Amino acid sequence: xxxxxxxxxxxxxxxxxxxxxxxxxxxxxxxxxxxxxxxxxxxxxxxxxxxxxxxxxxxxxxxxxxxxxxxxxxxxxxxxxxxxxxxxxxxxxxxxxxxxxxxxxxxxxxxxxxxxxxxxxxxxxxxxxxxxxxxxxxxxxxxxxxxxxxxxxxxxxxxxxxxxxxxxxxxxxxxxxxxxxxxxxxxxxxxxxxxxxxxxxxxxxxxxxxxxxxxxxxxxxxxxxxxxxxxxxxxxxxxxxxxxxx
Amino acid sequence: xxxxxxxxxxxxxxxxxxxxxxxxxxxxxxxxxxxxxxxxxxxxxxxxxxxxxxxxxxxxxxxxxxxxxxxxxxxxxxxxxxxxxxxxxxxxxxxxxxxxxxxxxxxxxxxxxxxxxxxxxxxxxxxxxxxxxxxxxxxxxxxxxxxxxxxxxxxxxxxxxxxxxxxxxxxxxxxxxxxxxxxxxxxxxxxxxxxxxxxxxxxxxxxxxxxxxxxxxxxxxxxxxxxxxxxxxxxxxxxxxxxxxx
Numbered sequence: 194x195x196x197x198x199x200x201x202x203x204x205x206x207x208x209x210x211x212x213x214x215x216x217x218x219x220x221x222x223x224x225x226x227x228x229x230x231x232x233x234x235x236x237x238x239x240x241x242x243x244x245x246x247x248x249x250x251x252x253x254x255x256x257x258x259x260x261x262x263x264x265x266x267x268x269x270x271x272x273x274x275x276x277x278x279x280x281x282x283x284x285x286x287x288x289x290x291x292x293x294x295x296x297x298x299x300x301x302x303x304x305x306x307x308x309x310x311x312x313x314x315x316x317x318x319x320x321x322x323x324x325x326x327x328x329x330x331x332x333x334x335x336x337x338x339x340x341x342x343x344x345x346x347x348x349x350x351x352x353x354x355x356x357x358x359x360x361x362x363x364x365x366x367x368x369x370x371x372x373x374x375x376x377x378x379x380x381x382x383x384x385x386x387x388x389x390x391x392x393x394x395x396x397x398x399x400x401x402x403x404x405x406x407x408x409x410x411x412x413x414x415x416x417x418x419x420x421x422x423x424x425x426x427x428x429x430x431x432x433x434x435x436x437x438x439x
Numbered sequence: 440x441x442x443x444x445x446x447x448x449x450x451x452x453x454x455x456x457x458x459x460x461x462x463x464x465x466x467x468x469x470x471x472x473x474x475x476x477x478x479x480x481x482x483x484x485x486x487x488x489x490x491x492x493x494x495x496x497x498x499x500x501x502x503x504x505x506x507x508x509x510x511x512x513x514x515x516x517x518x519x520x521x522x523x524x525x526x527x528x529x530x531x532x533x534x535x536x537x538x539x540x541x542x543x544x545x546x547x548x549x550x551x552x553x554x555x556x557x558x559x560x561x562x563x564x565x566x567x568x569x570x571x572x573x574x575x576x577x578x579x580x581x582x583x584x585x586x587x588x589x590x591x592x593x594x595x596x597x598x599x600x601x602x603x604x605x606x607x608x609x610x611x612x613x614x615x616x617x618x619x620x621x622x623x624x625x626x627x628x629x630x631x632x633x634x635x636x637x638x639x640x641x642x643x644x645x646x647x648x649x650x651x652x653x654x655x656x657x658x659x660x661x662x663x664x665x666x667x668x669x670x671x672x673x674x675x676x677x678x679x680x681x682x683x684x685x
Binding site: 280293317333429 | 450452456457458459460461462464465524525526527528529531532533535536539548549550551552553556557559560561563564565566567568569570571572573574578579580581584585587588590591592594595596597672673675677678679680681682683
């Protein structure tokens with residue numbers, strides 16, 4: 194009889210131990226080996242000091258998933274860690290796809306607090322009403338489709354949360370996105386920018402859409418663009434729950 | 440000198456203790472009094488058996504927030520609990536709005552795993568790419584705007600997650616939403632429906648958009664409609680991370 198392994202795909206939240214769910218912490222505790230992108234593995238290492246850990250650099254997602262699946266195939270209890278949620282731009286889809294023909298590997302997906310939620314809480318309550326989450330990374334998605342999504346969401350007055358707003362290779366993407374959004378939204382629209390959520394260097398700022406156009410974002414930033422009702426209350430970004438009686 | 444109080448606005452996740460973040464559990468432990476909608480207060484009562492708890496019925500949101508703010512004004516450490524996240528259709532915006540002129544009340548917002556994430560993990564990985572979160576409740580939002588958002592998100596091929604898909608007063612809303620979405624999305628589009636996430640009665644189903652049109656949802660349901668790339672893999676709903684090389 195083959196000993197069957199288990200693979201947890203764990204959303205660890207923004208990075209600190211406290212922002213993990215109890216379920217996520219238990220799964221990591223139970224795991225014999227933890228696999229992930231170098232930065233995230235380093236974030237959790239101090240809380241699970243005696244665990245075996247494997248990490249791969251950025252963009253080596255398939256290799257990382259293969260490592261994790263192979264550990265479970267050997268009969269181990271393994272955990273693949275993802276920052277934020279395991280599903281939102283996370284590894285759970287790739288794991289399910291790559292493991293679809295593997296027998297005897299049980300996969301359990303554990304959700305986590307994604308940057309839209311953790312960044313939102315830092316800023317106030319930007320996601321109090323309907324919203325769209327859009328990544329500005331055009332690595333796997335045509336830029337025309339990203340722009341179409343920006344236009345569609347802005348036209349329907351949705352709050353917009355941008356992931357991957359910028360990187361060295363993609364300088365100017367946030368500026369371009371803001372220019373598109375300003376065709377539909379007022380330039381005074383309340384916006385927010387958070388960086389390094391849950392880490393020592395954590396910072397946040399609220400600003401107008403016009404100011405956001407010229408703001409500096411990086412790959413550890415998350416951006417929020419309000420709807421027409423979003424307001425600034427004592428320095429916090431708040432989107433009311435509706436359009437009537439508010 | 441006035442003793443200043445503190446008010447935590449806590450997203451408790453889908454309902455079980457394990458799905459709370461460590462930070463949320465600590466805040467509730469630290470609080471002298473916990474306030475919330477009856478159903479959510481009952482969900483956490485067993486884990487915090489010695490806490491004073493106050494609850495108000497559905498739709499009494501303003502009254503509930505007033506209760507919570509008043510406790511903090513008295514100098515207490517209070518916690519307002521929200522299911523899922525504290526911000527996504529949660530109470531944090533209303534709390535910030537109602538407390539904007541209160542001196543000496545510190546407000547800390549603690550995010551939690553919203554139904555889009557917890558339901559997504561149950562179904563597989565439906566939110567692996569850009570998505571929109573839309574509530575079908577027209578209590579505070581004109582139906583025309585809700586329909587516009589459905590059309591915009593579908594036209595731009597975004598995954599759509601529907602909150603409040605149905606209630607006794609709003610029977611037929613999910614059917615109507617699916618009919619609108621079918622103008623833009625194939626009737627074979629992979630969809631998912633989850634009910635009572637994180638509770639004993641938890642259930643989930645994957646189906647086509649055409650089947651979803653005639654499915655039964657209630658106020659404890661969350662609905663997922665895939666994009667054009669979303670597929671069914673061993674019974675799980677998976678949206679790939681992009682459109683290229685997948």
